[in-house]
Amino acid sequence: MRAESPVRYDADRELWDVFRYEDVKRVLNTDERFSSDPATMPGFEEEIADSEGEPPPVFDTMLFADPPEHNRLRGVVEGFFQPRAIAEQADRIRELTEEYLDDIKGGEVDLVSEVAYPVPVDVIAMMLGVPTDDRAQFKRWSDTLIERPNAKTEAAMEEFQQRQQQTQAEMSQYFAELIEARRAEPQDDLITAIIEAEVDGHRLSEREMVGFCTLLLVAGNITTTNLITNAMRCFTAQPGLLDDLRTGDVKLSTAIEEALRYRSPVQALFRVTTESVELSGQEIPAGEGVVAWLGSANRDGDVFDRADEFVADRRPNQHLSFGHGTHYCLGAPLARLEAEIILSSLLERYEAIEPVEADLQPIRSSFIYGVEEYPIR
Numbered sequence: 333m334r335a336e337s338p339v340r341y342d343a344d345r346e347l348w349d350v351f352r353y354e355d356v357k358r359v360l361n362t363d364e365r366f367s368s369d370p371a372t373m374p375g376f377e378e379e380i381a382d383s384e385g386e387p388p389p390v391f392d393t394m395l396f397a398d399p400p401e402h403n404r405l406r407g408v409v410e411g412f413f414q415p416r417a418i419a420e421q422a423d424r425i426r427e428l429t430e431e432y433l434d435d436i437k438g439g440e441v442d443l444v445s446e447v448a449y450p451v452p453v454d455v456i457a458m459m460l461g462v463p464t465d466d467r468a469q470f471k472r473w474s475d476t477l478i479e480r481p482n483a484k485t486e487a488a489m490e491e492f493q494q495r496q497q498q499t500q501a502e503m504s505q506y507f508a509e510l511i512e513a514r515r516a517e518p519q520d521d522l523i524t525a526i527i528e529a530e531v532d533g534h535r536l537s538e539r540e541m542v543g544f545c546t547l548l549l550v551a552g553n554i555t556t557t558n559l560i561t562n563a564m565r566c567f568t569a570q571p572g573l574l575d576d577l578r579t580g581d582v583k584l585s586t587a588i589e590e591a592l593r594y595r596s597p598v599q600a601l602f603r604v605t606t607e608s609v610e611l612s613g614q615e616i617p618a619g620e621g622v623v624a625w626l627g628s629a630n631r632d633g634d635v636f637d638r639a640d641e642f643v644a645d646r647r648p649n650q651h652l653s654f655g656h657g658t659h660y661c662l663g664a665p666l667a668r669l670e671a672e673i674i675l676s677s678l679l680e681r682y683e684a685i686e687p688v689e690a691d692l693q694p695i696r697s698s699f700i701y702g703v704e705e706y707p708i709r
């Protein structure tokens with residue numbers, strides 16, 4: 333695709349696909365031409381509207397806003413996600429990870445359900461200040477929100493949409509109640525901090541806060557889960573690498589970056605053109621949906637040597653797995669820290685880690701890459 337049709341129109345999906353590294357970067361770098369705001373997509377707002385005709389609060393977040401609105405929404409919370417602020421969470425993340433690992437009795441385990449999924453959910457819940465009892469509910473919401481629509485029949489599609497809307501509504505109500513509780517009784521947690529945060533006289537509205545909590549749950553969990561599983565798949569596939577990581581001959585953080593590149597958890601990002609744009613000699617008219625393929629950009633041979641190989645100590649590594657430009661992942665420092673803590677804990681505890689022969693199933697999502705289960709022993 334990168335060589336023959338780097339920018340192509342897919343008439344079935346009515347979308348443009350962009351495959352080359354430089355083009356993907358340009359799409360993500362040029363907000364004024366490639367918008368993240370769903371309001372710029374004709375008909376989209378009606379499609380996502382709930383029974384009251386309103387889009388769910390998650391659409392009132394930075395992820396779906398263009399500058400200058402984006403900067404207002406991001407500016408209020410950005411400080412909490414800087415590497416230094418996130419590093420303060422390391423001990424608590426390590427404790428949580430150890431608790432999950434203590435529960436593993438040995439033998440065969442599914443890395444996804446035993447570790448890679450529950451730890452990031454708990455970390456977000458812990459940071460926000462969500463009671464531990466609600467974690468199973470969190471997982472169910474997160475699962476539903478990333479599900480791929482089953483468009484085979486109209487009834488199935490309708491059922492899917494209803495399930496999505498109900499989940500959105502349940503989550504919104506849940507977070508609204510939690511925000512109310514923290515307003516009445518502030519605590520040392522992220523929800524309280526978001527309520528109190530003010531930058532240049534800006535505070536978040538209640539709807540924006542609910543949206544932001546939802547966004548953290550959706551954007552932060554499934555992505556980190558898949559980073560951990562994808563990384564372990566890369567590590568176990570290369571003889572001797574687990575030992576090199578244990579001894580430090582290959583730096584774990586460098587290998588994690590390569591796993592991000594080689595098996596990118598987020599494969600694609602969506603934008604809408606605000607005016608007609610030319611990319612790799614192809615004219616894309618205004619008002620069209622564009623899919624920027626991070627997974628493909630990360631394998632672009634013009635940028636990466638041995639692009640289709642997993643090179644554990646690859647440096648430099650300018651992958652686009654956390655996006656690029658204005659919307660560059662707010663949670664990247666947290667995701668990196670979690671991955672490093674969880675993977676190093678696994679390496680320390682288990683002398684031998686090997687995959688169990690299994691038919692790995694891709695997760696049901698069209699833009700997230702990972703597997704449903706990853707049995708190891």
Ligand code: HEM
Nearest residue numbers: 394395551552555556559597653654655659661662663667
């Ligand atoms: C944005 C990937 C973990 C919160 C993004 C974007 C990507 C991404 C590609 C850009 C979206 C766009 O341009 O439209 C990932 C990956 C992760 C991860 C691969 C794990 C390996 C997290 C975590 C959090 C988080 C742990 C929060 C706790 C966000 C937020 C945005 C974002 C809030 C929106 C930023 C903005 O619009 O300015 N992420 N993410 N992500 N991510 Fe992550």
